Amino acid sequence: MGRRHVTDERGEPLVLDWRAPVSRSFYRASVRDPQGVAVRRRFGFSNGVLTSFEDERLDRGEELGTTSRILTAEIERPRVGPMRDIVATIQPEQDELVRADLADSICVQGAPGTGKTAVGLHRAAYLLYLHRERLRRAGVLIVGPNRAFLSYIAAVLPALGEVEVEQATVEELISRVAVRAVEAPAVATLKHDVRMASVLRRAVQGQIGTPTDSITVSDGSFRWRIGVEPLHRIVEETRREGLPYGTGRERVQARVVSLLQRQAEARRAESPSDAWLRRMSRCRPVLDFLDAVWPALTPEGLVHGLFSDPTRLAAAADGLLSDAEQAQLIWAKPARTPKATRWTAADAVLIDEATGLLERLSGFGHVVVDEAQDLSPMQCRAIARRSEHGSVTLLGDLAQGTAPWAATDWRESLAHLGKPDAVVVPLTVGFRVPAAVVAFANLLLPALAVDVPPAESLRHDGGLDVRTVADLTSATVAEVRAALAHDGSVGVIAADDAVDGLRAALAEAGVETATADDVAAAERVTVVPATLVKGLEYDHVVVVEPAAIVAAEPRGLHRLYVVLTRAVSRLAVLHVAALPAPLVDGSAD
Numbered sequence: 001m002g003r004r005h006v007t008d009e010r011g012e013p014l015v016l017d018w019r020a021p022v023s024r025s026f027y028r029a030s031v032r033d034p035q036g037v038a039v040r041r042r043f044g045f046s047n048g049v050l051t052s053f054e055d056e057r058l059d060r061g062e063e064l065g066t067t068s069r070i071l072t073a074e075i076e077r078p079r080v081g082p083m084r085d086i087v088a089t090i091q092p093e094q095d096e097l098v099r100a101d102l103a104d105s106i107c108v109q110g111a112p113g114t115g116k117t118a119v120g121l122h123r124a125a126y127l128l129y130l131h132r133e134r135l136r137r138a139g140v141l142i143v144g145p146n147r148a149f150l151s152y153i154a155a156v157l158p159a160l161g162e163v164e165v166e167q168a169t170v171e172e173l174i175s176r177v178a179v180r181a182v183e184a185p186a187v188a189t190l191k192h193d194v195r196m197a198s199v200l201r202r203a204v205q206g207q208i209g210t211p212t213d214s215i216t217v218s219d220g221s222f223r224w225r226i227g228v229e230p231l232h233r234i235v236e237e238t239r240r241e242g243l244p245y246g247t248g249r250e251r252v253q254a255r256v257v258s259l260l261q262r263q264a265e266a267r268r269a270e271s272p273s274d275a276w277l278r279r280m281s282r283c284r285p286v287l288d289f290l291d292a293v294w295p296a297l298t299p300e301g302l303v304h305g306l307f308s309d310p311t312r313l314a315a316a317a318d319g320l321l322s323d324a325e326q327a328q329l330i331w332a333k334p335a336r337t338p339k340a341t342r343w344t345a346a347d348a349v350l351i352d353e354a355t356g357l358l359e360r361l362s363g364f365g366h367v368v369v370d371e372a373q374d375l376s377p378m379q380c381r382a383i384a385r386r387s388e389h390g391s392v393t394l395l396g397d398l399a400q401g402t403a404p405w406a407a408t409d410w411r412e413s414l415a416h417l418g419k420p421d422a423v424v425v426p427l428t429v430g431f432r433v434p435a436a437v438v439a440f441a442n443l444l445l446p447a448l449a450v451d452v453p454p455a456e457s458l459r460h461d462g463g464l465d466v467r468t469v470a471d472l473t474s475a476t477v478a479e480v481r482a483a484l485a486h487d488g489s490v491g492v493i494a495a496d497d498a499v500d501g502l503r504a505a506l507a508e509a510g511v512e513t514a515t516a517d518d519v520a521a522a523e524r525v526t527v528v529p530a531t532l533v534k535g536l537e538y539d540h541v542v543v544v545e546p547a548a549i550v551a552a553e554p555r556g557l558h559r560l561y562v563v564l565t566r567a568v569s570r571l572a573v574l575h576v577a578a579l580p581a582p583l584v585d586g587s588a589d
């Protein structure tokens with residue numbers, strides 16, 4: 001069994017695909033439930049050469065579990081370059097998630113390094129194998145927090161033979177307008193609030209008017225008339241159908257034309273031609289009627305109209321947003337047109353919501369969302385619109401939530417995603433971070449105000465060194481030099497505004513560095529801003545001045561928790577300022 005199906009020259013299988021139903025027992029068989037397996041043998045190989053093998057005689061009660069040497073070697077192997085697949089060593093509790101049914105939406109809550117990303121990517125590959133035709137048509141989407149992360153994971157699915165998977169950030173998914181402005185964090189947070197969905201829905205419904213005049217149309221030979229009463233019925237009936245607004249407009253138009261058609265049939269005793277029907281649907285009186293009771297709308301126009309006009313906003317937001325909140329949303333100097341508007345990232349989310357009210361978006365068959373704890377309710381809804389008829393795999397860790405609107409309860413996120421019944425499954429075995437480093441980072445947990453199951457690290461090697469230094473820059477250069485004596489990657493993580501200085505100092509000392517989004521870089525050292533390091537890992541991590549990382553943003557302690565859990569082998573924490581209070585007890589000073 002292995003990564004791909006391999007046959008010999010006669011077509012006989014030599015290697016079975018790890019995803020084939022028959023492979024399931026390889027991952028799941030245990031002494032308690034051998035599933036017909038007498039011996040499980042794992043091979044280790046390096047550069048095409050078999051280097052080891054390891055047997056478990058399940059029939060004799062032997063089971064290695066996480067003490068497997070091959071698993072240990074795999075976990076401890078130095079990290080270089082992009083993320084790798086874990087086909088050889090998927091653990092039973094991970095396998096259960098990977099092989100969950102396509103119809104099942106699941107949410108995985110796991111501490112740093114418990115394999116959430118790995119599980120999500122292997123699940124995508126598994127589902128594509130089992131439902132290839134269906135998912136090729138509908139599509140599979142992976143959503144990640146930023147480009148650096150997406151390039152880090154980009155090679156995993158192709159290595160498993162899957163190349164037709166879209167990978168995007170939420171911002172890329174909803175990029176109907178270009179983002180050209182930033183706004184106060186409080187305003188952005190308000191725009192990400194789920195109440196905005198109701199405001200927009202009301203704003204759209206508020207566009208639908210009541211017919212006050214009849215329609216009179218002449219086709220050259222006759223004059224046709226539709227009275228107010230039937231027009232009223234058409235609008236009401238269509239409104240009740242709850243279609244996207246744009247579809248509703250087409251439906252009203254078609255119904256009006258159909259009434260004209262019936263009158264024509266009654267008078268002439270034959271059906272009017274298609275050309276006649278087309279002409280009627282586009283004639284001035286019909287279009288004027290439509291523009292009066294069901295005007296054409298664009299998502300940009302709707303949002304622009306709301307934020308430019310306090311009366312319009314009040315009509316949609318009364319009872320939902322306070323006067324002060326409404327005032328926050330109104331632009332001081334609105335652009336004259338939607339096109340001239342300098343949209344913010346939060347506006348883009350609202351425009352996407354508006355788009356969903358006006359038209360039906362095409363969805364994916366399955367969506368994997370990584371680092372999902374950072375999605376706002378409105379972003380969850382944007383994903384829900386793209387997975388309405390599909391399923392989702394939601395991956396995250398409430399303790400790593402750094403966005404102002406970060407989730408504190410998975411059930412709420414799942415409700416916004418339209419999958420309220422999805423199960424929430426914990427992963428608690430850590431494959432990345434050494435136990436000593438986990439213990440140090442866990443000192444932060446009580447201050448993070450989240451309820452998450454603690455994780456146990458499989459790695460008892462590794463080192464932690466927390467040091468007060470006289471000068472951060474020279475200490476960082478010395479630490480990086482020392483780290484380069486070991487195998488593997490080195491990640492220097494600092495507050496965003498310290499990154500350029502550290503890069504320059506390392507360059508001056510003759511140490512070339514890469515940026516986080518360049519996974520193919522030849523340099524072994526990467527200097528990463530704290531806000532971009534989520535989901536990434538390095539063998540040796542140097543964290544520079546934790547207090548500055550915490551001070552840089554409102555949820556700085558959560559950010560520091562992410563930063564401290566990136567190390568695969570060794571973590572050095574260098575500081576001049578005092579360590580943030582929750583860490584002081586754990587410091588080796």
Ligand SMILES: Nc1ncnc2c1ncn2[C@@H]1O[C@H](COP(=O)(O)OP(=O)(O)OP(=O)(O)O)[C@@H](O)[C@H]1O
Nearest residue numbers: 086089090091112113114115116117118431432535
């Ligand atoms: N069963 C496994 N066998 C070998 N390695 C594994 C296994 N599961 C996870 N790993 C490795 O552990 C590391 C952490 O995995 P991953 O990045 O998926 O964790 P995560 O839970 O997404 O972490 P974070 O919360 O920090 O984003 C990766 O290097 C991954 O390859």
